[in-house]
Amino acid sequence: MPVQTSESKVTLQHPKGATAEVLLYGATVISWKSPDERLFLSSKAILDGSKAVRGGIPVVFPCFGPPSHPDHTRLSQHGFARSTLWSWGGVTEDNEKVVVVKLALEPTEAIRAVYDKPFKLTYVVSLFESDLKTELHVENTSGSSLQAPEPFEFQALFHTYIRAPSKDALVSPLTSLSYFDKTEATEEGRATAKTETRSGVDVTKFTDSVYENAPGSYDVKWPGGALHISAKGLKDVVVWNPQAEGGSTMGDMEAGGWDHFVCVEPGTVRGFAKVAPGETWVGEQTLSAGSKAAL
Ligand code: TA6
Numbered sequence: 428m429p430v431q432t433s434e435s436k437v438t439l440q441h442p443k444g445a446t447a448e449v450l451l452y453g454a455t456v457i458s459w460k461s462p463d464e465r466l467f468l469s470s471k472a473i474l475d476g477s478k479a480v481r482g483g484i485p486v487v488f489p490c491f492g493p494p495s496h497p498d499h500t501r502l503s504q505h506g507f508a509r510s511t512l513w514s515w516g517g518v519t520e521d522n523e524k525v526v527v528v529k530l531a532l533e534p535t536e537a538i539r540a541v542y543d544k545p546f547k548l549t550y551v552v553s554l555f556e557s558d559l560k561t562e563l564h565v566e567n568t569s570g571s572s573l574q575a576p577e578p579f580e581f582q583a584l585f586h587t588y589i590r591a592p593s594k595d596a597l598v599s600p601l602t603s604l605s606y607f608d609k610t611e612a613t614e615e616g617r618a619t620a621k622t623e624t625r626s627g628v629d630v631t632k633f634t635d636s637v638y639e640n641a642p643g644s645y646d647v648k649w650p651g652g653a654l655h656i657s658a659k660g661l662k663d664v665v666v667w668n669p670q671a672e673g674g675s676t677m678g679d680m681e682a683g684g685w686d687h688f689v690c691v692e693p694g695t696v697r698g699f700a701k702v703a704p705g706e707t708w709v710g711e712q713t714l715s716a717g718s719k720a721a722l
Pocket residue numbers: 479492504505586609635665667690692
């Protein structure tokens with residue numbers, strides 16, 4: 428069965444063996460095996476829909492980090508998309524090449540209580556033989572006879588926890604990019620701009636760096652392993668690992684979990700994306716575990 432659904436989860440099975448699991452809660456991919464598990468999921472992650480998942484690929488929308496836009500003042504860190512139940516949107520493709528499913532999220536009463544913009548989100552997960560693609564479609568539903576036209580601004584990001592030894596992994600190419608080191612942020616959350624000089628960025632110490640205007644093509648490499656990330660429509664990328672300094676303070680982070688992942692997070696998080704009435708914005712990432720992940 429290429430796609431199996433339950434009340435809480437969708438399981439995708441590629442004919443060549445790869446699998447993926449997506450929770451309806453937060454549209455969170457919690458597993459991608461190709462053939463081995465490629466994502467990190469904390470063994471203490473809460474999967475019952477009461478808290479955003481610590482691991483996999485949480486979907487960040489409409490704000491990244493603490494809200495900083497006038498439209499987002501009532502939102503919590505990283506917005507509501509990762510901690511809301513999405514609806515099942517069906518199987519859109521199922522053949523020898525790819526299995527594709529869709530989830531959807533429209534304003535609920537709980538969302539409208541804190542956010543009043545006319546959005547509809549569609550999340551598309553595509554499982555290939557050795558790639559996993561996630562796409563976030565942000566539709567502005569205003570401009571019809573029922574709703575006066577109004578553009579809105581937002582941030583979006585895929586908070587991807589890549590399974591990798593954090594003491595050995597290197598992320599490239601980020602050389603010469605401008606970035607903000609949030610580990611040195613002031614009380615007000617302001618960080619100073621730096622320029623990346625390293626050919627490969629490590630996360631051997633507490634790392635929380637936001638790279639602006641990034642290339643959209645990233646390699647994560649470590650002795651004996653690699654993963655390639657290709658992003659479209661997402662102009663920035665975040666590299667994060669809390670190490671023990673930050674990780675030991677997280678109730679849903681397993682002890683030593685920080686040794687087993689590097690978060691490489693394509694997004695639009697410096698400034699805001701804008702979607703006009705009736706238009707749809709799309710951001711996507713493709714994770715490649717096969718030949719494109721050059722060892
Ligand atoms: O993407 C990096 C980051 O913004 C870090 O600052 C850290 O807060 C991380 O996300 C995890 O955030 P969370 O709300 O999931 O604990």
